[in-house]
Amino acid sequence: MGASITIIDIARMCGVGVTTVSRAINNHPDINDETKAMVMKVIKENHYVPNNSARNLKRSASKTIAVLIKGITNPFFNQMIQVFEKEIKRKKYSFILQRVDDKQDEIDVAIELEKEKRLKGIVFLGGYFSHSKEKLDQLTVPFVLSTIGMTDEFDANDYSSVSVDDFKESYKMVDYLCNQGHDKIAIITASMDDVSIGKLRYDGYKKALEDNGIPFNNQLVRCMKEDIESYSMENGYMVTKELLESSEEFTAIYALSDNLAIGACKAIIEAGKSVPEDYSVAGFDGLDITFYYNPSITTIRQPVDEIAEETIRVLFDLINKKITHAHRIFPAELIVRESTKSR
Amino acid sequence: MGASITIIDIARMCGVGVTTVSRAINNHPDINDETKAMVMKVIKENHYVPNNSARNLKRSASKTIAVLIKGITNPFFNQMIQVFEKEIKRKKYSFILQRVDDKQDEIDVAIELEKEKRLKGIVFLGGYFSHSKEKLDQLTVPFVLSTIGMTDEFDANDYSSVSVDDFKESYKMVDYLCNQGHDKIAIITASMDDVSIGKLRYDGYKKALEDNGIPFNNQLVRCMKEDIESYSMENGYMVTKELLESSEEFTAIYALSDNLAIGACKAIIEAGKSVPEDYSVAGFDGLDITFYYNPSITTIRQPVDEIAEETIRVLFDLINKKITHAHRIFPAELIVRESTKSR
Structure with missing residues (x-):
């Protein structure tokens, strides 16, 4: 959060990767002339000085x-x-x-x-x-x-x-929901090409369903909207609204973050339904707000510090x-x- | 949030002001020997180099x-x-x-x-x-x-x-509460020696009561706890718990921040009461969470951007x-x- 203008800012302004900017600066052959000219123009306009010489100071x-x-x-x-x-x-x-x-x-x-x-x-x-x-x-x-x-x-x-262990903790939550008698558990998850915590938590969900003998229903898998900030309250709200408007039956929503879960609660309450009487909602992270929300939110608390x-x-x-x-x-x-x- | 160790860090470690550290470094007469020795010891232990010479680089x-x-x-x-x-x-x-x-x-x-x-x-x-x-x-x-x-x-x-205009916007909120028929409006405010937004918003509260012909009741003025993070959900929660446990009657709480208001709602709900049926609660700032909270929270939205x-x-x-x-x-x-x- 410190720093004057950097190659990263130049890349952002140009809408290209930093490697491309670096290639333009260093006369690397693997860059087309048009892109190079554009990058050099932005560099000049922004008085950016590549930092090679400065490095020796x-x-x-x-x-x-x-x-x-x-x-x-x-x-x-x-x-x-x-x-x-x-x-x-x-x-x-x-x-x-x-x-x-x-x-x-x-x-x-x-x-x-x-x-x-x-x-x-x-x-x-x-x-x-x-x-x-x-x-x-x-x-x-x-x-x-x-x-x-x-x-x-x-x-x-x-x-x-x-x-x-995102897989294991996610499994723990979904297993708990299954043990509470839920067999139609919707999930608000990352996009299907996610290969990080989104995938691990999603895999934990699937495994817990399997181990509890609950058939997997693809209609209950709801990915976050890509045009809305990921893992945000707004994203959980929009996804849940859509889920409620679909004809899909479910009794619980497991959201991959607390903020998503708060958005889900809001959408349910706005639809005239109740949490947890009509739908159970669970989150992940353990943010302070999960204690203060009404109803307070079931979650997985990560030991942040x-x-x-x-x-x-x-x-x-x-x-x-x-x-x-x-x-x-x-x-x-x-x-x-x-x-x-x-x- | 950048920067290596600075005089400010040294001051924090010593539990003194930066002026005192500066005096120790510069052999200023207005510092007692004991403090000076302590400061110089911390400076040495932390390998802090006063930046005078660096300034010329x-x-x-x-x-x-x-x-x-x-x-x-x-x-x-x-x-x-x-x-x-x-x-x-x-x-x-x-x-x-x-x-x-x-x-x-x-x-x-x-x-x-x-x-x-x-x-x-x-x-x-x-x-x-x-x-x-x-x-x-x-x-x-x-x-x-x-x-x-x-x-x-x-x-x-x-x-x-x-x-x-913190005075005017605060007045606006309390005036609205008065117009809704509330005449026992508690406030969660800053300490009485605050001279900034806390004071201005508190002054707006008092003036709105006065203009609406509502007698001022000092028992309904509740300052944030000094040992809890100021303007936080936890602070609003603790203050409201105390207010509810007192014998003081009130029908609305005006909190100087949205987070305080969320804490207040939680305390009311935990006490088996309802917002807004038993108590109205209003905040200030316009955070996203005020839309998503249940109930959604009446607030003053500041144009942050x-x-x-x-x-x-x-x-x-x-x-x-x-x-x-x-x-x-x-x-x-x-x-x-x-x-x-x-x-």
């Missing part, structure tokens, strides 16, 4: 950690950022917070930040993570994925992570070469509140 | 704007910060976000940041503002107070501001010496929802 001890975050408005991340800031400062390192657009490739952003800011380490916070090993290998400094679920396709030796602290601990263990990689899984807690009841 | 064009914020967890500020970041980058300036503790003096923090970061301008966001003219005069760069209500004691020529954009416009007009000061007042909107009803 002596600067005040710049041992910097970057935190790359998808979705800064998530209240869940706010608390984590505060812990990061405190812990990083305690280590006498600087701290850069860089927001990454949904459309940006976070590895490209990280690679450029590495160069411009001479990073010592990177935390990737939230978001999807569907990069190839080749791509990850381009990162030359240690990094930790924090609250980013990784699917099995990845070799666990290639990265480090701190999170809850512990995850954030451990993220920094692992990152510095990597920086100090104490470890080559690590995966830490924190247990989360099922909190049963008023928004769910047995049938 | 050529650094990459550091035209920096600092935003000093009280209460970074306020969702209201989150949205403003995003606008600040965008607008400041568009002007090709760097952007520093500095959180200020409740206990810290934001002017002292600003003065040190001015030196360390060679600021071109400062935005003060939120919080109280009870500084003397002498103190304000120590700031050598332009600054704007954003969403900080200033009371009349200040000469309007001495500063610039962008906000709503407009205020943030205008803040930066005024700041750059000051920097470019187009103006000497400016005060911009945006109208806010009373949004009547389900949480209030007529008696």
Whole structure:
């Protein structure tokens, strides 16, 4: 969140990736002339100076950690950022917070930040993570994925992570709903090409249904709207409105985030129905508002502070070469509140 | 939110003001030996290097704007910060976000940041503002107070501001409640020594009661708990619990923020009472959650984006010496929802 204009901003203004901007600057052959001209024009108009020369200037001890975050408005991340800031400062390192657009490739952003800011380490916070090993290998400094679920396709030796077990915790919630007698459980989930926490939590849902002998009904799987902020109250509200207007029968909604669950409650209440009498609603994350909402919302509480602290601990263990990689899984807690009841 | 260890961190660690740290460093006579020794010890332990020499180093064009914020967890500020970041980058300036503790003096923090970061301008966001003219005069760069209500004691020529009219908007809400037939309206307000938006909104409450011929009852004035985060859901919850347990009669609660109002609703509902049938509840700010809460919450919506954009416009007009000061007042909107009803 600091910093003057960077190559990342130029890329955003041009509507291209940072790699493309880098190619334009460095006369790389793999860029067409039109794009190159456009990029160079934006660079000139914005008085952007590529930072190669600046890199050699002596600067005040710049041992910097970057935190790359998808979705800064998530209240869940706010608390984590505060812990990061405190812990990083305690280590006498600087701290850069860089927001990454949904459309940006976070590895490209990280690679450029590495160069411009001479990073010592990177935390990737939230978001999807569907990069190839080749791509990850381009990162030359240690990094930790924090609250980013990784699917099995990845070799666990290639990265480090701190999170809850999204599959298991999601299973726990849906299993609880099944045990309450629900057999028509709708889910508000990520898009089907999601390969991160969205997929893991969705897989947990499917497995719990299966283990409880409940047939899977594709009509009850509702993906978030792509034109609305993901995991937001508004998204949960719109998706649930549509679900209610369809002829599909269900008795419970499991939403992949608390904000989605709040939006779902609102849509149900607006339709003249009641939570939990007509529909049970459950969320995921454990935000404060789930306690204060009416009805209070059943959720999975992630141990936010512990995850954030451990993220920094692992990152510095990597920086100090104490470890080559690590995966830490924190247990989360099922909190049963008023928004769910047995049938 | 950028920056390595600063004098501000040292001050925080020592539990003293930055002025005291500065005096210790500069062998100023106005500091006792014991404090000085303590400060120098912390400085040494943390490898902090006072930045005087660094100031002369050529650094990459550091035209920096600092935003000093009280209460970074306020969702209201989150949205403003995003606008600040965008607008400041568009002007090709760097952007520093500095959180200020409740206990810290934001002017002292600003003065040190001015030196360390060679600021071109400062935005003060939120919080109280009870500084003397002498103190304000120590700031050598332009600054704007954003969403900080200033009371009349200040000469309007001495500063610039962008906000709503907190007195008038608060009056509007309480006048509306009176018109709905409420004559026992409790308020959840700031401490009585607040001289900023807390005081202005409280004054609006008192004036609206007076104009509606409703006698003022000091028992219905409830200050936020000082040991709980101010303006938070938890604070509204605890204060309202206490109010409900007292023998004081009332039919409406006016809370100075939406989060306080949400906490108030929760306390009422937990006590087996209903909003709005037993008690009307009204907030202030216009957060998204007020639409999604059940019941939806009557509030005063501040035009957040407009205020943030205008803040930066005024700041750059000051920097470019187009103006000497400016005060911009945006109208806010009373949004009547389900949480209030007529008696």
